[in-house]
Amino acid sequence: MADHSRRQEGLQRVQIGLTGLAGVVLLVGLANIVIDKARVDDIASAPPAVPTIDVNAAVAATTPKEPLAELGVQPAPEMAPIVPDLQPDPKIRKPMDQEPTPQTP
Template identity: 80%
Template structure:
């Protein structure tokens, strides 16, 4: 008789554990459905990358140089210290 209440308590713990596990699986499934629905784009909305240039506009050759962010190749300064020594016969790093 002493084993019967202990067995019932064990079965009750298993049932509670399985119920909790099923609840977690259900919540994860519902969260996945909500996230998938949120990722679907609205068909009436324009695409994410809409071209802003018209067909007549020519693409700039150096867009960064025109913005002043990067010097154009013809304006790049030459640093004399970085030029190799013409008198050097063999590499110095060996």
């Protein structure tokens, strides 16, 4: 009896595997048909229009030199404020990045 159930289980696994393989082959075939149809449609469409103006010159004329400065996000280099070098305060004797240590009286 155990041999019969093992054999039936093995047969069921083979059937499931073959069904899955057939499904994958079907999906790949359908994808191939869709891609071929898209290529045929692209070839049949009209070619793109040829521009009558020089695209590079038009783009260069409309491209801002400082896009962030034109938006007001960053000042232009000629308008940048001049910041003097910062010197540490000579009155500071302790590091400021550490917790203060308790002082004993």
